[in-house]
Amino acid sequence: MAAVRPLATRKSDTLRMLATPAIDVWVATAAAAGVPYLVPLSLAWVDERVVIALEATSPTARNLAATREARLAVGPTRDVVMMDVVLDRTVSVDGDEALGTAYVAQADWDPRGLSGYVFLVLRPVRIQAWRESNEIPGRNLMRDGVWLIQA
Amino acid sequence: MAAVRPLATRKSDTLRMLATPAIDVWVATAAAAGVPYLVPLSLAWVDERVVIALEATSPTARNLAATREARLAVGPTRDVVMMDVVLDRTVSVDGDEALGTAYVAQADWDPRGLSGYVFLVLRPVRIQAWRESNEIPGRNLMRDGVWLIQA
Numbered sequence: 001m002a003a004v005r006p007l008a009t010r011k012s013d014t015l016r017m018l019a020t021p022a023i024d025v026w027v028a029t030a031a032a033a034g035v036p037y038l039v040p041l042s043l044a045w046v047d048e049r050v051v052i053a054l055e056a057t058s059p060t061a062r063n064l065a066a067t068r069e070a071r072l073a074v075g076p077t078r079d080v081v082m083m084d085v086v087l088d089r090t091v092s093v094d095g096d097e098a099l100g101t102a103y104v105a106q107a108d109w110d111p112r113g114l115s116g117y118v119f120l121v122l123r124p125v126r127i128q129a130w131r132e133s134n135e136i137p138g139r140n141l142m143r144d145g146v147w148l149i150q151a
Numbered sequence: 152m153a154a155v156r157p158l159a160t161r162k163s164d165t166l167r168m169l170a171t172p173a174i175d176v177w178v179a180t181a182a183a184a185g186v187p188y189l190v191p192l193s194l195a196w197v198d199e200r201v202v203i204a205l206e207a208t209s210p211t212a213r214n215l216a217a218t219r220e221a222r223l224a225v226g227p228t229r230d231v232v233m234m235d236v237v238l239d240r241t242v243s244v245d246g247d248e249a250l251g252t253a254y255v256a257q258a259d260w261d262p263r264g265l266s267g268y269v270f271l272v273l274r275p276v277r278i279q280a281w282r283e284s285n286e287i288p289g290r291n292l293m294r295d296g297v298w299l300i301q302a
Binding site for chain 1: 176177181184185188189214217218221222223224229231
């Protein structure tokens, strides 16, 4: 098992992972009745928000519209960034030019112009990062929307 | 983008992936009120069931006890096996010797003897497998607990 990373390293590793071109995110949501849903989607990290693009009628978009929360995972299972997020805003894929440009600059596909597609802007409330079991203590990087370390 | 795999290949790839030593599974569950949860756990594939081991008081175990369903993902985001599963049974980690032996033969840790840990045996109802968007059509391998192709 690799050595435990200090918090500052975990934060910089996390920010680097979130900015990786063509990276995907696991998006876990739930219907209000408690039915879980999970799907991988392309991610863009824009102004400390996770941006995803999807059909407004998809289960993930409908669940987020109803409950306004999701739990995200980025990275492989043994080098993971976990995020609890809340829905900040929903924008038509052609409704915010700067957002569309930022999304397309990181993701490896372009949803702009696709009928029925929306950007969901998700605000992290909690961020955790760990590799293996020895990194479970100290896994919290953000709590209540505030980074636990600066810089 | 790679060529679309025929259904029989997707099934054999899926079974091979599920039998991989020391492989992890993303487990998405929800509290009855609709709060999503997601965590990576070690997986064993035993008699066409997914077996996970965890603390009985963990959010995943509590959610499964309440709602009896989960959505699982195995593999990287662009070579994924997605499963909708129902809780078949919950067993103390020392309550079923054959199950414990099978779990430890595949996973890379041994939960037996750990106080408060249980095996959850999860029965797939739906299994899907795809790599990229060209494999989304024909992604269903199992529906209502029945494989769509034999052999």
